[in-house]
């Protein structure tokens with residue numbers, strides 16, 4: 001298929017800006033939100049309304065493409081090789097419910113399970129990240145009230161910053177990194193223990209067998225975490241349990257900024273993983289040391305996640 005990817009990206013940007021207006025207009029609360037698997041797995045009416053809006057727009061524009069979205073996913077549904085939109089209407093639902101402004105709309109497009117176009121938009125900060133496979137990734141600052149009308153205005157495109165935002169420095173080891181590691185909503189069994197052990201090893205001193213990272217962060221949106229690693233403002237992101245819609249869009253943005261996504265468990269650096277892999281280690285772009293850093297993580301820090 002010959003798909004016009006820049007046009008598809010422009011459509012995703014328009015939809016993300018409109019979805020952002022729905023999100024900032026909502027008044028969520030911890031008491032009005034519902035839960036899915038357990039009390040830490042939140043969903044709101046806004047998640048559902050925003051996904052319905054996004055899927056109807058995409059079906060109108062691209063009737064022959066498949067759609068996978070967090071709120072309409074049915075257990076057993078598989079991401080196929082056909083062109084597929086992979087959508088999280090609100091990535092960072094817990095932040096949204098608590099009105100913490102680290103929230104995004106994550107619009108991904110995958111072909112053969114390879115993340116191909118990504119748009120991630122935080123409507124509270126106005127940061128809009130986008131990327132097309134093979135064509136680079138960008139950050140655009142959307143100013144309040146300007147977004148929807150002026151999206152196609154070329155003036156806006158001049159305000160794009162290519163990612164990464166700073167000159168990539170070499171990665172010299174985990175002891176000079178800030179690492180993102182999330183709780184996620186899965187809090188039971190061996191996976192939860194692995195996450196806690198990983199957190200402990202990251203922070204502990206080298207004398208005591210740890211990695212002594214600069215610090216760790218748990219910010220609450222997988223998509224924005226990947227964008228921060230793409231910017232180069234965070235170095236590493238490790239998580240298990242997230243889904244294709246959490247990572248598809250951010251993945252394109254990160255890899256186009258020189259970053260790399262590999263298996264969270266010790267694995268082969270050369271072997272690419274599909275977007276529905278469920279456990280990820282993402283590393284920022286660097287002039288040197290990327291592979292060594294991944295191997296340090298796999299050897300000294302990681303336990304095995306079972307997803």
Ligand code: IPD
Nearest residue numbers: 091092093182184220221222242
């Ligand atoms: C979640 C967020 C969170 C991550 C979870 C995701 P949601 O997505 O990205 O940071 O730790 O694994 O499920 O539920 O807010 O769309």
